[in-house]
Amino acid sequence: MRKILRIYKPFTHAGFLLAAQYRVNFIFFVFGDIIRCFISYFLWHAVFTSGGNNTFMGFSEVDMTVYIFISFLTGIVAYSDGSYIVGEEIRDGNIAMRLIKPIRFDLAFLFQELGERTVTAMIIFVPMMAGVEIYKFVVTGAVGFNIWCFLLYLVSLILSYLINFYFNVCYGYSAFVLKNLWGSNLLKECIVNFLSGGIVPLAFMPAGLGFVLNLLPFASLTYIPVMIYLGMYDVPTILMSLGLQVFWLVFFIFLQRIIWNACVRRMSVQGG
Amino acid sequence: MIYVENLRKEFKKVVKEPGLKGSIKSFFKPKNEIITAVDDISFHVPKGEILGFIGPNGAGKSTVIKMLTGILTPTSGKCEIGGQIPYKNRKNYVKEIGVVFGQRTQLWWDLALRETYTVLKEIYEVDDEQYKKRMAFLNEVLELDSFITSPVRTLSLGQRMRADIAASLLHSPKVLFLDEPTIGLDVVVKDNIRNAIKAINEEQQTTVILTTHDLQDVENLCDRIVMIDKGNKVFDGGIGELKSKYGQQRELKFVPTDFKAAESLDYKREFNLTDDDIIIENDGHIISVTFNSDKVSVEKMLSYTLSVTHVNDINVSDADIEEIIKDIYKSGVSPSA
Numbered sequence: 001m002r003k004i005l006r007i008y009k010p011f012t013h014a015g016f017l018l019a020a021q022y023r024v025n026f027i028f029f030v031f032g033d034i035i036r037c038f039i040s041y042f043l044w045h046a047v048f049t050s051g052g053n054n055t056f057m058g059f060s061e062v063d064m065t066v067y068i069f070i071s072f073l074t075g076i077v078a079y080s081d082g083s084y085i086v087g088e089e090i091r092d093g094n095i096a097m098r099l100i101k102p103i104r105f106d107l108a109f110l111f112q113e114l115g116e117r118t119v120t121a122m123i124i125f126v127p128m129m130a131g132v133e134i135y136k137f138v139v140t141g142a143v144g145f146n147i148w149c150f151l152l153y154l155v156s157l158i159l160s161y162l163i164n165f166y167f168n169v170c171y172g173y174s175a176f177v178l179k180n181l182w183g184s185n186l187l188k189e190c191i192v193n194f195l196s197g198g199i200v201p202l203a204f205m206p207a208g209l210g211f212v213l214n215l216l217p218f219a220s221l222t223y224i225p226v227m228i229y230l231g232m233y234d235v236p237t238i239l240m241s242l243g244l245q246v247f248w249l250v251f252f253i254f255l256q257r258i259i260w261n262a263c264v265r266r267m268s269v270q271g272g
Numbered sequence: 273m274i275y276v277e278n279l280r281k282e283f284k285k286v287v288k289e290p291g292l293k294g295s296i297k298s299f300f301k302p303k304n305e306i307i308t309a310v311d312d313i314s315f316h317v318p319k320g321e322i323l324g325f326i327g328p329n330g331a332g333k334s335t336v337i338k339m340l341t342g343i344l345t346p347t348s349g350k351c352e353i354g355g356q357i358p359y360k361n362r363k364n365y366v367k368e369i370g371v372v373f374g375q376r377t378q379l380w381w382d383l384a385l386r387e388t389y390t391v392l393k394e395i396y397e398v399d400d401e402q403y404k405k406r407m408a409f410l411n412e413v414l415e416l417d418s419f420i421t422s423p424v425r426t427l428s429l430g431q432r433m434r435a436d437i438a439a440s441l442l443h444s445p446k447v448l449f450l451d452e453p454t455i456g457l458d459v460v461v462k463d464n465i466r467n468a469i470k471a472i473n474e475e476q477q478t479t480v481i482l483t484t485h486d487l488q489d490v491e492n493l494c495d496r497i498v499m500i501d502k503g504n505k506v507f508d509g510g511i512g513e514l515k516s517k518y519g520q521q522r523e524l525k526f527v528p529t530d531f532k533a534a535e536s537l538d539y540k541r542e543f544n545l546t547d548d549d550i551i552i553e554n555d556g557h558i559i560s561v562t563f564n565s566d567k568v569s570v571e572k573m574l575s576y577t578l579s580v581t582h583v584n585d586i587n588v589s590d591a592d593i594e595e596i597i598k599d600i601y602k603s604g605v606s607p608s609a
Binding site for chain 2: 006009014264
């Protein structure tokens with residue numbers, strides 16, 4: 001374990017430097033998404049105002065607002081470029097340059113991305129969190145911050161990132177077959193965003209569908225961490241949800257390894 | 273050090289029919305065709321040798337290199353390098369080799385060059401003292417000092433290539449693979465790189481396999497060459513051997529004092545030659561005769577020429593390696609030749 005850390009630590013460092021270099025790019029990117037958040041917020045605001053009810057399927061307006069912003073934050077922090085980068089390296093053949101090094105392909109990517117994620121989190125996490133909590137305080141007049149919910153949220157968030165990473169890497173391997181992933185990537189992001197509760201909380205889905213979606217790996221990406229943060233889950237549900245996340249993480253790690261081993265044997269490197 | 277036996281690699285290729293209709297058809301019902309990129313190649317390389325791997329574009333050079341470096345798995349056949357089989361236990365094997373693909377880079381595009389070396393140092397578990405020594409040596413032969421703190425994307429192609437070669441050598445590999453290390457470089461930089469490769473080869477008896485289209489590389493560096501064409505080995509041996517085997521072409525050029533006399537020269541009848549063996553060009557001033565020195569010796573050509581006409585100037589030139597290889601590529605020699 002310590003050896004792994006020593007070998008892959010420089011990747012994290014490199015990822016850190018890379019992200020720092022493109023921070024302006026990143027800020028623009030986030031800025032666009034924040035605008036989307038506010039659109040979502042005003043939409044729900046209109047729903048609550050016109051409905052006349054204080055709660056909608058168990059969500060108050062404050063809950064919904066927090067849900068929108070925290071699910072956005074979760075999505076940004078747990079975002080993984082895996083499918084894009086893996087797909088691109090396969091497409092242009094640069095994967096060859098990874099294969100000539102005595103390293104594990106997945107770990108090199110993972111540690112590099114961890115460095116990038118750290119920068120992202122540093123830029124966006126604290127201000128967003130603070131903003132949401134201040135909003136809650138202003139509207140409800142009480143300090144609603146629960147340190148336990150927050151810590152469990154962090155654990156769930158990290159699991160969410162790792163699942164997302166391995167899921168995306170698995171997906172990226174389809175470039176071995178499809179050769180170019182740009183289009184299918186867009187489709188994937190759309191579907192995943194919906195299934196993970198990034199657009200509408202899964203609690204709003206019809207009971208049967210909601211149950212299935214809760215078990216699918218996508219719920220582990222956004223919905224579970226956000227519900228934990230909101231304090232919507234009781235202790236047994238939290239434990240079960242974290243267990244489910246761990247299960248999906250292990251599942252994707254193994255899936256990734258199986259696909260990788262199968263692909264590497266049949267690989268052809270594109271472009272000379 | 274390196275043993276390659278009956279190595280073979282086939283690729284499956286989807287055949288697309290032309291046009292939109294063809295694209296749609298092959299989307300639903302792809303037709304596969306099997307392409308043999310490397311067909312039954314064998315050779316072996318002793319430790320410390322520099323082997324040049326040459327052949328026209330698409331001959332299968334890069335495919336062989338990719339199999340030797342463990343990137344591709346051969347369809348059949350064997351290769352063994354330093355007692356290890358590349359595609360089995362890849363992670364362990366690649367610690368022993370260095371690889372440079374001239375058209376790609378292993379450097380971190382957006383980071384200062386130094387950062388790449390720091391990452392590599394950890395990957396290959398090079399200790400601090402060894403790292404310092406190695407960097408000093410690489411600095412000396414490849415002159416990295418002036419750009420080691422610049423981001424890789426700002427380097428010129430020549431600098432990048434030097435940096436890439438250094439990156440492949442940081443862990444003192446036993447075998448170095450260079451796939452077109454001088455591609456796109458100017459004459460001076462090419463020369464620097466050649467000298468560096470020589471120095472590296474001498475320093476630790478590193479075995480070097482290089483592919484190239486630049487025959488100067490071959491003449492200056494290689495102890496031996498293997499030439500492949502269409503996946504087959506067509507030649508294996510030293511440069512002298514190549515010249516004596518294929519380089520029978522000689523060119524005789526002379527300026528006759530008396531043109532009439534010179535025009536009465538009839539080489540074909542005198543030596544019983546066919547059109548394939550001799551080409552005569554006469555531009556009204558210089559007469560040049562290209563002939564096959566296997567069929568008629570240089571001495572006989574000269575004495576016959578001089579017995580018929582007096583000359584102001586005469587010279588016989590050796591066929592240079594470039595010409596030889598051009599001939600071989602064009603005529604596509606059979607593997608047995």
